[in-house]
Amino acid sequence: MFELILAALVLPIVVGLITLTQKNLTTIRYTNLAGSALTSGIILAIIRKITEIKVFSSEFLYVDYLSAVLLLVVALLTFTATLFSLPYMEREVKEGHATEKMIPRYYALLNLFTFAMVSVLVVGNLGLMWVAVEGTTLASALLVAFYFNRSALEAAWKYVMICTVGICLALLGTMILYYAQVNAVGETQALNWLYLKQISNTLNPTIVKLAFVFILIGYGTKAGLAPMHTWLPDAHSQAPSPVSGLLSGALLSCAFYALIRNIIIIQGTIGTEFIHTVLLGLGILSVLLAIPFVLVQHDVKRLLAYSSVEHMGIIAIGFGVGTPLAVYAALLHIINHAIAKSALFYLVGIISQEYKTRHIKEIQGIARVMPSVATMFMIGILAITGTPPLNIFISKFLLIMAMFENKMWLLGGLTLLLLVGVFAGLMNYALKMTFSNVPEKMKRANVSPVALTAIGLSLCLMIIGGVYLPPILSEILTKAAEIVIGG
């Protein structure tokens, strides 16, 4: 097990280094494809192993079902993102948005990013977890700024600044938590998650509550919860599309994972009431704040970014409701959202490359320019808006069901209504882009099969996820939910 985890951590670094040394683009492509495939394979192996040994913990590493859920997300997205990057970056070079010598840097950073995210998920020490989360920011910052044009720089600057300020608050929180630990039991096993979990009820509630606030804000900023989400639309819209997919699908989820890890300990000390209330509040606020920007939007990638804010809100609501069912739903929602949203970002990548713009008004008649892409796009939009029989509906429905089970009639109804608001915006623009008349300069285009494969993979998962959930996955989620509840 240890070896596996180590491999999963080292492999991306190695691939990254190889990439930097290589000049030949083809080799780079194949190395990275192979590398990502191998990484995903290893991660899946880890998950498989977890289902047998339930939990693995060493001095600094800790993996259990909860990490497994997120590892699954990272595994899937790393692979699809890399696969999609191949044709995408090729085209970028052809279009002249990027030069050939930027390509190695891109792939190297991509691998670094993967490494950072995996390390967030496998470390068992809250301090190191903080380090890793900050690491993801730094690794992705240069990816966001990849094109080094004005708006990309602006986005990256804001991204780093806001996230670092936020993450500093998280550091403060972590320190306070450590202080609580020191006061309670001394310095042994500082910030070791497992240990803290065991002794959580001995900590001083007031201090821990203080810590919670800072940790929540810090990781919440990274997870894109409103109103700390402000960096998100900029970064997502300026990064290269595969990276946008990763950011939205994997990074946000990883930040959320860090938050949850902390909360598991904190709720052992101060109880769940305050935590749940705050999470519910932020969740609703995120959904609410996303709506106006989805209803009136000019940039298609920002549109998707705000929908990510909304979905993070939904997940927050899930953890805020806090019943086993709700948490189960929230975790499932993390997976579903990651798959669907990344696929959508890839699609938008293709579309914006074809139309040479991200302006919704100028993207018209996809259905007649790229029928296959249009079909996938509509399916993706339907999925992301939680329409059956696609995967997100299942988690959405379970979540709402959990709310009603908790006698939250009005909150549940309100959430449903808000989702309609988002639906209205997304559907409106999706229809305008897909079915309107084609501008004369556009003619029927053919899309790279590799890209379609990458998206098709996610699409299959979406459709299957809508009608069938593998029992093994269901078991993982149930156990993970138990861990979150603190059972």
Added chain:
Amino acid sequence: MTENIYLIMLLLFSAGILLPILTSSSPKITNILAHGLSVFGCLAIVACSVEVFIAGGVTFTYAMGLPVGALIIRIDNLAAFFLLALGVVGTAASIYALGYSREYYKQRLGLMAALYNCFILSMALVLTVSQVAYFLIAWELMTVVSFFLVNHEYEKTANTRAAYKYILMTTLGTVFITTAFLILSMTVHSLDFQMFKGASLTNTLRNLVFFCALLGFGTKAGVIPLHIWLPEAHPAAPSHVSALMSGIMIKTAIYGMCRFFLEFLGVGPAWWGEVVLFLAIVSSVLGVLYALMQNDLKRLLAYSSVENIGIILLGIGAGMVFMSNNQPILAGLAFVAGLYHLFNHAVFKSLLFLGAGSVLYSTHTKNIEDLGGLIKKMPYTAVFFLTGAAAISALPTLNGFVSEWLTYQSLFYLPQAVTGIIPRLGSVILIGLLGLTGALAANCFVKAFGVTFLAKPRSKHAEQAKEVPATMLTGMGLLSLMCLALGVWPQGMLKLLQGVLSPFTGLDVSTLFKHQWYAAAFNIPQANGVIAMPLVIGMLVVGLIAAVLIYNFNGKPKNVEGETWTCGIIPNARMEYTATGFAQPVRRAYKAFLRTKDTVTADKSLNPYHGVKMKMTVGISYLIDVWLYRPVKKGILFLVNRVKPLQSGNLQHYIGYVLLVTVVILILGVRW
């Protein structure tokens, strides 16, 4: 047995969904395969419901790999009744589609055919699934599939807008449906419909469920003021799909209401019924009024669907009032009336849509101002359309008449059931308004048929019209026969409805109908009534014979040709009375409701006195839009534009937000 038929049905439709996509190379094969399969699928549906009526209801569950529980299929009489309607209309529509699809050989036929099959399947699922999660899945599937069908001809941007309006409204409706279902299921801690009966709810929750169900299903049914999507979406879809949408899909909403109001919620307070009645009468009067104003044939039909949903709900609402007033027999009568009209409307409205489709097929225009004289070009279509028009105007010996009569009968006893002067007076006026609806409907369909099929062709399209292929005629013929059969011999359907309604508490249909072979007679404590269709037919036939005899009393007359009298000028098509002109008196009399905006433009250059080339454009604006939807839209946009500046692009602000929320939560934490 039933289960096997059901599975076969599923199989057929699944094949119907897959094959067209695979064989999309040759449209002819696709067409025959897909619609052939759907014909058999619909027959299977009919068989299924018949089997249920004979052998009794069935329940079977399939464990699915989803965390939302097992799939429960339950077909009781109520479901079977709706399935029957679906099967009959579906069969006709599918046969019709065999011919009609030629229109789409160059327009993504494979996709359309697949969606068509999926559409029928989803409706069948909606009617049979008896578990909340899967019901919602089927419901949404139905919406989405029909949405793509509405959007099928996206070459016209208007269709896309219609589709958007449609899916937005229905999604909004689904919110309320979900809420209603989840409140119920979470109080009984089960997703199975069967458990909902007599769920112990507090009054507030009970009313909440009622309203959510009413709003949610009302949206799908197209009840005013939630109807705005309907007149946009139904015309946009391919005609055989419009037929199914108007004929069956909006009825699935009524099915949902029946489930809630009859089964789940049980007998409710009287005001529930009164609310339903109010919505119903508003829908029927405004619906038919707007229908009369339309010149687009399919839009006209769509609005008349709104009207007929209103009439159906009149029956159901009256039934609810009677139930709460503890008059089970009258309640039974009212529900029978409602459901009978539902079935009838399913039949003749789809017939009319298919007719409109045939007109579209051979003239390629829906604007009746450009039509005329088609009765000579396409005689059979004309006969079928006339049957539908007469039936929907509730003329005797056709099915519409029977259900209309039953509705009148049940409404007649309403004033004695309701309490309070306002409801009492209201229920009296109700009858007057229903009369008004009937008269307007007759007016509307005289216009529709007369202008479309009679007199001289008004345009080239109409002149070059040809009779449609046999398959399409067969489809329409089938439904026309149904219209006649259900009118001439209502006993069968009434017996069926007795079976459908008997299991529900609060109403009593056992003693309702004395089944003479010749008369649908009902007797209730207050009084009794007979409707002897054979007698009515007899009178008409005897009358006709008498008329013919008298006509030819002194030998056969000699018929001489002579031009129509138009003060001595040779008449041409431009002198004919137009559809707009035909509707003008009502238009003017009901200005207040229609908010007519008419403008006359004349080119005064040649003749400064009254000008030449006079042109009149007439328009009406819809109250609901003006009073409800536009303000809401404005308000939302206003809020949006107030909120958007938050994302100001200024880093300092952003960090400010972070600190602000930190402080707020800190304070919260301290105060906790």
Added chain:
Amino acid sequence: MTLLTILLLAGAVILTRVSSLRTAVGILGLQSVIVALACLIFGLKTGEFHMYIAAVLTAVIKVGLIVYSLWRVTLQLKHEREIANFNVSFLLAILAIIVSYGFVNKVLPHMAGETLGAAIALTMIGLLMIIARSQAIMQVVGLITMENGLYLLGLSITKGLPLIIEMGIFFDILVAVVVLVILTHRLKYSFETTDTSILNELKG
């Protein structure tokens, strides 16, 4: 120790009044030196070995690399000056110090070492600089100041975080500064200025 604290705060306060980037970076270096010294003193007090390492790391990374890289950039930004209302931020900085000391003495007197208040004050001033300054370099300086504050806080409430974590944090700060320096570089390159107040194109 008290002397160091006073120096530290004085430096921070002065930091809010400088308009030249290089001066700011210089003061930052000074500040980092003080922090390193503080760390050393803590080490001497507690005899914790890893404190020494932490001190060394601070010296090497914060004083050495970070200041160096920032200095490098500022060399290219000859004509960049901070233009902001110094008086306001100055007063705010003073206020921050008063508030934080008041807070410490009121709320948690039992742990009112000299440094805690200073640490909080330093953090707040750092944040203040990020918000109130528009020069990229100034914001970075603010960030480091904030981080210094946090570090000091860690030192004063606990005896510093475990070494491995400390190293991670140091590493992160280093990388962050490198990234920010690159970005600043590019800003200069494509906007001809490093005044971040013009970075407000991405809206809505």
Added chain:
Amino acid sequence: MSVLFMIIQVVVLAVLAPLVAGVIKNTKGKMQSRRGPGYFQVYYDLRKYFKKDNVISPTVSWIFLAAPYIYFATALGAAALAPTLLFDRGLHYDSIFVLIYMLALGRFFLALASLDAGSTFGGMGGSREMFINVLVEPVMMLTLFTVAMRANSTVMSQMAGAAAASGISLSAILAAIAFLILTVAETGRIPLDNPDTHLELTMVHEGMVLEYCGRSVGLIFWASAIKQLVTILLMVNFFLPWNPVGSLPPVVWMILKVLVIAFVLAGIETSTNKMRLFRLPGLLIATGCLSLLAIIAM
């Protein structure tokens, strides 16, 4: 048995209908200080019509040809259902709604026929006829409702019985007035319509049948006469059911009352002048209010 009664009734009414029409025409003449056509004039007209041949426009379709038969047939049907003195015919098939929809059927086809010829006048007539029907139908329902509520049944024989049983009351009188106006409307007379105008633009019912000639027109006029008699019978049996005590048998009373109504109609037609089409809604709304008052007063 009841069927036999029915046939007798149909024959009698069909035969007498033209006479009533004649009486009205004659009285009108007298009131306008003319001699007026003889009582039997309508019979002569009909005989003449049925001798004539047809001129048929090439525009028309089978609808045009079939309409007169259907119109006549529905009139006979109405006659068969109309309430006469043979109250309570065992079976309750004679629902008021059946009668109303019988008439509706005839109207429907006549309106279609009016469009079929493709002349402006026909269309105009049809449109107006349907419009007036839109105004009349709801009021008709309400007014009949007053009686039906008294009988607590919509079966005409029972309604007539109940009406006869109940004494003179305010509500009854109001309803009677309302229905009188409706009778005028249904029989297509001034002030709603002008049966013997010769100017196409003022025609309503006449406009619809303008294109007919010969035997068809004979059928239509006869049917209209029957319809008129049926309406008057409704008036008599539902709204004037009271027979002043006397030795005369009820049949005589009924005939007398029919004649009285005929005179009244003639009187109205002489004394008022035709309203503009768009004044009619006001009139009929007023009528509707009358019948509502009648219901409230009950």
